[in-house]
Amino acid sequence: MPAITMKVNGQAVCGDVEGRTLLVEFLRDKLGLTGTHVGCDTSQCGACVVHVDGKAVKSCTTLAIACADSEVTTIEGLAKNGKLHPMQEAFREHHGLQCGFCTPGMIMSAVDLVKRNGKKLDDETIRHELEGNICRCTGYQNIVAAVKAGAANM
Amino acid sequence: MENFNYIRPAKVADAAKAMKKAKDGKFMSGGMTLLPTMKQGLASPSDIIDLSGLKNSGVKVGSKSVTIQAGTIHADVAGSKDLKKAIPGLAKLAGGIGDPHVRHKGTIGGSVANNDPAADYPSACLALGATIHTSDRKLAADKFFTGMFSTALKDTEIVTAVEFPIPKKCGYAKFPNPASLYAMVGVFVAQLADGSVRVAVTGAGAGVFRVPEMEAALSKKFAASSLDGIAVKSKNLNSDMHASAEYRAHLITVMAKRAVDAAK
Ligand SMILES: Cc1cc2nc3c(=O)[nH]c(=O)nc-3n(C[C@H](O)[C@H](O)[C@H](O)COP(=O)(O)OP(=O)(O)OC[C@H]3O[C@@H](n4cnc5c(N)ncnc54)[C@H](O)[C@@H]3O)c2cc1C
Ligand code: FES
Ligand code: FES
Numbered sequence: 001m002p003a004i005t006m007k008v009n010g011q012a013v014c015g016d017v018e019g020r021t022l023l024v025e026f027l028r029d030k031l032g033l034t035g036t037h038v039g040c041d042t043s044q045c046g047a048c049v050v051h052v053d054g055k056a057v058k059s060c061t062t063l064a065i066a067c068a069d070s071e072v073t074t075i076e077g078l079a080k081n082g083k084l085h086p087m088q089e090a091f092r093e094h095h096g097l098q099c100g101f102c103t104p105g106m107i108m109s110a111v112d113l114v115k116r117n118g119k120k121l122d123d124e125t126i127r128h129e130l131e132g133n134i135c136r137c138t139g140y141q142n143i144v145a146a147v148k149a150g151a152a153n154m
Numbered sequence: 155m156e157n158f159n160y161i162r163p164a165k166v167a168d169a170a171k172a173m174k175k176a177k178d179g180k181f182m183s184g185g186m187t188l189l190p191t192m193k194q195g196l197a198s199p200s201d202i203i204d205l206s207g208l209k210n211s212g213v214k215v216g217s218k219s220v221t222i223q224a225g226t227i228h229a230d231v232a233g234s235k236d237l238k239k240a241i242p243g244l245a246k247l248a249g250g251i252g253d254p255h256v257r258h259k260g261t262i263g264g265s266v267a268n269n270d271p272a273a274d275y276p277s278a279c280l281a282l283g284a285t286i287h288t289s290d291r292k293l294a295a296d297k298f299f300t301g302m303f304s305t306a307l308k309d310t311e312i313v314t315a316v317e318f319p320i321p322k323k324c325g326y327a328k329f330p331n332p333a334s335l336y337a338m339v340g341v342f343v344a345q346l347a348d349g350s351v352r353v354a355v356t357g358a359g360a361g362v363f364r365v366p367e368m369e370a371a372l373s374k375k376f377a378a379s380s381l382d383g384i385a386v387k388s389k390n391l392n393s394d395m396h397a398s399a400e401y402r403a404h405l406i407t408v409m410a411k412r413a414v415d416a417a418k
Contacts, residue, residue, distance in 0.1 A: 002160075019160035019202060020192075043190045044334070046255065055229075055258040061189045062259070065160050066204055113254065131335060132253025 004068040008033070009077030017064045024048045026064035027074060035075040035104045039134070046133035049105040049112075050074045056112035058132075075104035078111070087111050090150030091143075098137035106133050106143055114151040121151050155189075156198035162207035166289050166312055169203050173310045176201035181312060183225060183264035186256050205263070210314060215240045218347070219320060221287075224263025224313045229254070231262060242418045243324035243342070244282070247274050250328055252335050263313040266298070269305050269361065271392070272336035274328065276362040279316065280354035281342035282324065287315040302360040321346050323376075325417035327409040329357075331396055338397050339405040343368075343413040345376055353410060358391050358402045368410055378411040 001016040008031060015030040027033045027050070038060055039047030048060040051073040078085035087110050090096065097103045113129040114121070126147045127140070135143060159176075163169045173179045180199035182188050183206065191197045210223040215236040222231060231237065232249035251257055251265075251274050265275040266286060279286070279295040286298045289312040298306050307313070324344035331338045337357030345351050351372040353365045371380040388403035397405070 018157050020155045020157045022155075041193055043186065043193075043256075046253070049255055056255050057258050058255045061186060061193075063160070063185065063189070063202075063204075066162070066185075066206065109254065116254075129254055132255045 002065065004065055006067055006069060007071045009073060019063070019065055021064045022060055023050070023052070023062040023064045023067055023072070024059035026067075027059060027072070033074050033076050037101055037104055039101060039105075044132070044134065045102070045105070046109060046130075047102050047105040049108040049133070051108060051112060054115075056109055073108075075108060078107070085111070086153035087114070087147070087150035090146045090153065094142050094146040094149055096138065096143045096146030102133060102135040102137075106130070106135065106147075109133050110147045110150060111154070113147070114154050119151045119154055121148055123148070155192050155195075158199055159201040160204065161201060162204040164207045164209075166208060166314060169205060169208065169312055170289055170310045172201065172203045176203070179203055181205055181267070183261040183267075184227065184259035185264075186252070186260040187264060187268050187270065205312065213237050215320075219317050220244075221315050221317045222262050223315050224287075225261050226263075228252070228257035228260050228262070228265075232257065240320050241282070241318060241324060243326050243344070243413075243416070244278050244318060246416075247278050247326045247328075247342070250274065250326075250330070256335075262316055266316060267305060267307060267313050269299050269303055270336070271302050271359065271361050272331070272334075272338070272340075272357040274326070274337055274340055274356060275316075277337075277340050277342035277354040277356040278318070278324075278326065280362050280364060281344040281352045282318045282321055283344075283346065283352065284319070285317045286313060287317060288313055292317075299362055304361075319347060322349070323417040325413040325415070327412035327416060329405050329409055339402050339409050341406060341409040341413045343372065343410060343417060345372070345417070349373070351376065355386070355406055355410075358386070358406055360390070360392070365406070365410070372414065376414065376417070378414045381407055381411050381414070 005014040037047035039045035043061040177200040179201040210225040213234040284295045322345045328340035340356045353368040388399040391399040393399040
């Protein structure tokens with residue numbers, strides 16, 4: 001098994017992987033970062049979204065070995081010095097979650113979409129950008145409200 | 155998912171060599187089709203030859219054509235300012251593929267090599283009369299796409315770029331499957347530099363196909379109303395839980411009209 005190194009949430013990490021080890025397996029099973037979820041086996045739900053070298057990707061459809069020497073940010077990496085990230089705070093404030101299973105992916109996608117589209121967002125843009133994130137609970141209304149508010153505070 | 159050897163060569167020639175050596179190798183670009191297929195157990199290659207090491211990404215606009223390197227992700231095609239000016243319909247198509255995360259990994263090379271019958275790019279290639287550049291040769295889109303998930307590519311051949319002639323105008327309209335986001339029906343309409351018109355349909359049949367009746371009507375007059383009363387027969391179209399063949403046949407005319415209206 002080859003050993004790989006990468007930077008996860010700002011810290012250098014290393015570990016042995018097989019070719020087939022998925023990034024999400026590496027994060028959850030090797031590093032114990034269980035905030036990143038797996039909600040489907042068809043690459044459609046977005047519960048597993050993390051940032052690799054600044055881009056939001058599905059960690060269930062990414063090989064860990066292909067991320068060697070990359071910089072990865074997971075939901076655990078957003079809060080700084082015990083203070084929630086503005087997008088996390090907005091989800092709490094606007095009740096953008098019920099069971100919370102989709103939430104890490106939603107928030108990682110939201111942070112990414114703000115980076116690309118700016119802080120002033122209309123509902124249509126937010127809904128279009130969240131097409132790759134499925135929520136079985138909320139009906140999306142409060143998620144959209146949370147993303148809008150979180151974006152303004154970022 | 156079965157295990158495999160993982161190789162990431164830096165040169166096209168080395169990638170082809172690695173493929174020749176492998177028992178049952180597979181090239182991988184974005185992995186957005188290949189990895190889901192392997193996770194379902196539908197493919198279990200002995201070797202994965204990751205083409206991301208080739209670092210062949212970029213959109214180059216020339217005077218008569220636009221060349222997109224095979225490793226360019228959908229998001230970069232959609233976001234290219236130069237492409238938005240030269241072939242806006244193509245940039246719009248790329249921006250409608252899947253979701254943002256798919257667009258951050260999936261590549262044009264992977265998409266044309268895969269030739270999914272519901273994929274978006276093959277329609278643009280066929281309608282614009284694109285040329286597919288490979289490690290061995292250059293192939294016209296008309297010769298490249300040969301049927302459901304099949305292309306003229308040989309086992310060790312690698313798509314390196316896709317070259318699109320700049321049309322007078324073109325447009326794309328897609329009716330996405332709300333769950334998978336792939337095209338239930340997508341129609342790309344292009345009026346080429348010489349004035350001829352090409353219409354290519356994806357999502358509806360076993361593979362992307364042209365519609366000569368629509369092309370003839372639009373060549374006379376490039377307007378949505380020219381398509382009144384022209385419909386593709388439903389006989390050989392796809393029928394599944396999402397849409398019957400008759401419904402898809404109807405959608406083709408509706409989407410073709412929208413594509414004409416959207417053409418820029
Ligand atoms: C949730 C989801 C939604 C999607 N929605 C859409 C959609 O709406 N429209 C759409 O068109 N697509 C859609 N896709 C597919 C996506 O666009 C893929 O990225 C694309 O089809 C394949 O590109 P890739 O770079 O990921 O290729 P890979 O998955 O890496 O490879 C696909 C195939 O092509 C071969 N291959 C790859 N690169 C080359 C090359 N350079 N030369 C020769 N062979 C090569 C591989 O061996 C493999 O067989 C979706 C995918 C997902 C997961
Ligand atoms: S777990 Fe990755 S998309 Fe569902
Ligand atoms: S809050 Fe339960 S899946 Fe979204």
